[in-house]
Amino acid sequence: MSGELSFNILGPLAVWSADGPLLLGPARQRAVLSALLLAPGQVVGAERLTEAIWPAGPPGNVVASLHSYVSHLRRQLEPDCPPRGRNRVLRREPHGYVLAVEPERVDACRFEGQLRDGRQLLREGRFAESTRALEASLALWRGAPYAELGDYEPAVREAARLEELRLMTWEALWEAELAWGRDNGSAVAELAALSARYPNRERLGWLLMVALCEVGRQAEAVRVYHRIRRALAQELGVDPGRELRVLFTRILRDESVGRMCLQH
Structure with missing residues (x-):
């Protein structure tokens, strides 16, 4: 049965079977499943589940409540299991x-696998294939991960890690797109939006500067550099890294910053 189920946590929790989405019940019951999905295939103790589901403190009937949530989830996940059968x-x-x-039944695990594949294809110079793999990985995202667990610290840490990987996926995707030269105009628009949202992300700024130069907008690329430099100085007290400084110098010298620069 587990091979027929798909568990999705890159957004609101959802489980799909061959017949469609499963009804997962009330919020705390969904939180139980989300907490278990933090460690698929591993034993999660009742104490950890209690902490995840009742962060402000468990109720007096915590054992009975937890058992009830698990029992209801079992019936949803394995509706054909006999009453006294082994789940x-x-x-x-x-x-x-x-x-x-299995890990491949969890969207977060598939996302990470496709990201690894996409980055490997990028390193090999197989830009069209890399683009397809990275786009497929991003298409799995539907919203914030593990939202059902609120401020539960392990879930917050895992969500932050996945969000960082999502940014790395965007960066790898646009590097592949620019190296491929498929649509530099779209690259400028998308990278400008991402760079505005994450002003301290030097790699996004670097890619945006390259994309701008590719469409003949070097003056705008220079302004992007100075914006990033100011943001880094004001918020972190640091200067841009070497890659960004080298790119800036090449633009000032009117040197090529295209495919050779991307394959650094």
């Missing part, structure tokens, strides 16, 4: 519960 997807173990799901 294969969500199992009780001596020290807690385990969601026995």
Whole structure:
């Protein structure tokens, strides 16, 4: 049964079977499943689940409540399992519960795998294939990860890690697009929006400057450099890194900053 299920946490929690989406129940029941998806295939103790579901403190009937949520989830995940049968997807173990799901059935794991593939293809100079892999990885995202767990610290850390990987995916995608030379105009528009949203992200600024030069807008690229320099100085007290400084110098010297610069 687990091989037929798809678990999606890159946005609101969703589980799909071959027949469509499953009904996962109320918020705390969904939080139980989200907490288990922080460690798919691993035993998660009742204490950790309690902390994730009731961050302000558990109720007096915490054991019964947790058991009820798990029982309802089991029925949704394995509706054909006999009442006293052995559950294969969500199992009780001596020290807690385990969601026995293969990594490729979890969208976050597929995202990371496609990101690795896309970056490898980029390093090999296979830009069109890299673009397709990276676009596929980004298409898995539907919103903020693990939103059901609120301020639960392990979930906050994991969500931040995934968001960082998402930014790295955007950067790799636009490097592949620029190296491929498919649509520099779109690259400028998309990178300008991303760079405005993350003004201290030097790699995004670097790519935006290259894209601007590719469409003959060197003066704007120079202004982007100075904007990033000011943002870094004001917010972090540092200067731009070497790559950005080298690119800036090449633009001032009117040197090529195209494909050779991208494949640094």
